[in-house]
Amino acid sequence: KRRNDMLSYMDGPKPLPIVGNALAYRGQNPEEIMNFITNNSKKYGGMYRVWILQQLAVFSSDPRDIEVILSSPQHITKNNLYELLHSWLGTGLLMSTGKKWHSRRKIITPTFHFKILEQFVEIFDQQSSVMVKRLTDKADGKTAINIFPIICSMALDIIAETAMGVMINAQSNPKFPYVQAVFHVTNITARRFINVWHRINWIFRLTAPSDYKLLNDSIKLMHNFTENIIMERREALQKSLAENGKSLEEDELGQKKRMALLDVLLQSTISGAPLSNEDIREEVDTFMFEGHDTTTSGISFALCLISRHAEVQKKIFEEILEVIGSDKERPVSLRDLGELKYLECVIKESLRLYPPVPMIGRYFTEDIDIRGRQVPAGTNYTVGIFVSLRNPKDFPDPDSFKPERFLNEGADRIDPYAYIPFSAGPRNCIGQKFAVLEMKSAISKMLRHYELLPLGPEVRPMMNLILRSSNGNHIGLRPRSY
Numbered sequence: 120k121r122r123n124d125m126l127s128y129m130d131g132p133k134p135l136p137i138v139g140n141a142l143a144y145r146g147q148n149p150e151e152i153m154n155f156i157t158n159n160s161k162k163y164g165g166m167y168r169v170w171i172l173q174q175l176a177v178f179s180s181d182p183r184d185i186e187v188i189l190s191s192p193q194h195i196t197k198n199n200l201y202e203l204l205h206s207w208l209g210t211g212l213l214m215s216t217g218k219k220w221h222s223r224r225k226i227i228t229p230t231f232h233f234k235i236l237e238q239f240v241e242i243f244d245q246q247s248s249v250m251v252k253r254l255t256d257k258a259d260g261k262t263a264i265n266i267f268p269i270i271c272s273m274a275l276d277i278i279a280e281t282a283m284g285v286m287i288n289a290q291s292n293p294k295f296p297y298v299q300a301v302f303h304v305t306n307i308t309a310r311r312f313i314n315v316w317h318r319i320n321w322i323f324r325l326t327a328p329s330d331y332k333l334l335n336d337s338i339k340l341m342h343n344f345t346e347n348i349i350m351e352r353r354e355a356l357q358k359s360l361a362e363n364g365k366s367l368e369e370d371e372l373g374q375k376k377r378m379a380l381l382d383v384l385l386q387s388t389i390s391g392a393p394l395s396n397e398d399i400r401e402e403v404d405t406f407m408f409e410g411h412d413t414t415t416s417g418i419s420f421a422l423c424l425i426s427r428h429a430e431v432q433k434k435i436f437e438e439i440l441e442v443i444g445s446d447k448e449r450p451v452s453l454r455d456l457g458e459l460k461y462l463e464c465v466i467k468e469s470l471r472l473y474p475p476v477p478m479i480g481r482y483f484t485e486d487i488d489i490r491g492r493q494v495p496a497g498t499n500y501t502v503g504i505f506v507s508l509r510n511p512k513d514f515p516d517p518d519s520f521k522p523e524r525f526l527n528e529g530a531d532r533i534d535p536y537a538y539i540p541f542s543a544g545p546r547n548c549i550g551q552k553f554a555v556l557e558m559k560s561a562i563s564k565m566l567r568h569y570e571l572l573p574l575g576p577e578v579r580p581m582m583n584l585i586l587r588s589s590n591g592n593h594i595g596l597r598p599r600s601y
């Protein structure tokens with residue numbers, strides 16, 4: 120009653136007694152739900168409320184309101200959207216709050232230093248070379264290829280090698296148990312996200328016992344896998360320090376070696392104490408999740424858009440020839456990728472139209488003032504990233520694909536709290552630079568080898584754990600000869 124009274128000024132669909140607005144969501148599939156939310160935002164404004172039984176959700180898409188919340192170091196507790204990930208990720212960086220989040224963020228931030236990213240670009244390049252080779256058979260200029268699973272295996276190989284320092288060969292050996300486990304967990308969790316009843320643990324266990332078992336077995340397998348790797352790397356570090364006083368950064372000859380994110384965590388301390396194996400596992404698992412599904416979605420949608428906009432494709436290709444040259448096999452460097460400015464605009468525009476993380480949420484533990492309006496403690500605050508990214512006030516002609524809006528002075532006019540595919544403020548995406556470099560590497564590699572063709576059905580975006588296309592991401596490929 121308190122929350123209801125406090126929000127009497129706020130618009131929203133009329134709630135029924137007890138069930139609130141729950142019935143309005145009944146029968147909505149994950150594609151329709153995106154339109155439903157967009158239409159509600161148009162009807163009720165940049166901030167509106169919804170009741171689902173006792174749960175109060177405030178849905179926000181106005182950059183001025185979003186700025187108040189995301190720029191604050193206080194409002195960092197995540198809302199109930201994230202609970203499904205808990206059994207896999209524990210309270211790693213994505214899920215933690217309070218002091219734990221602050222101290223972890225501080226030690227994890229340097230792991231994405233450009234010196235480390237520079238080494239990762241080699242891995243991006245090698246794994247995207249494997250990806251283009253895998254596509255040779257299908258690149259006949261007439262076959263429509265669903266690119267999503269192919270990109271997904273590449274992204275998984277990249278994140279395993281960069282986060283844990285191990286090659287899991289998802290591209291060449293998709294049956295590898297760890298790879299299978301990641302696929303099972305992401306797919307089952309995505310299905311639970313859509314089926315609201317399955318979000319409740321005991322209902323899920325009773326009504327989908329085989330999925331329940333597969334999920335738990337897969338999580339166990341992944342945890343064991345990560346833990347073993349952490350133990351092996353810790354031993355190697357201790358041995359290396361004891362034998363020759365060198366960290367893992369250097370080999371026996373004092374040469375620089377490639378560090379995985381895990382190695383940086385092994386050498387980090389909080390108030391002088393090293394992180395435990397379990398602390399590190401939470402963080403590595405968080406990278407494994409956040410670092411592959413999101414980039415897969417981003418790359419797959421971008422490739423579809425490029426395949427359907429010949430002018431854009433031509434410009435990217437010209438830029439590639441200018442920056443990288445015509446030798447298809449030449450590895451690219453961090454510097455090359457930095458110079459692909461037009462491709463960067465294409466990626467930004469693609470993430471605007473199809474943001475891999477379409478919504479994020481916070482939970483308010485105390486009453487909050489948002490630009491003079493009181494929002495009560497106990498609110499699940501949801502930022503509608505995908506609604507904000509198509510707001511015509513900030514992005515004129517919002518449904519059109521126009522990379523030029525991010526060129527030069529156009530980019531300066533964009534409100535940083537309106538363009539938020541990586542969120543914003545102190546709790547933004549820590550892997551943003553990593554993600555954009557991976558996207559640039561994979562897309563440029565693809566275009567160096569193939570001309571992308573507009574084949575297959577158009578994408579049908581749907582709200583999932585991440586944004587996916589319900590019918591796949593199809594393109595055609597024709598080998599380039601130059």
Ligand code: HEM
Pocket residue numbers: 197212213214224405406409410411413414417474475476479480539540541542545546547548549550551553554555
């Ligand atoms: C296109 C790709 C990506 C997109 C669109 C994306 C988007 C986001 C967004 C919107 C958040 C905020 C989540 C929230 O507030 O709940 C976030 C957080 C995070 N992302 Fe990303 N992400 C991407 C790639 C990556 C990669 C490659 C990594 C790791 C290598 C990564 C690691 C993380 C982590 C650890 C957090 C939690 C940060 C914190 O709470 O302090 N992300 N990401």
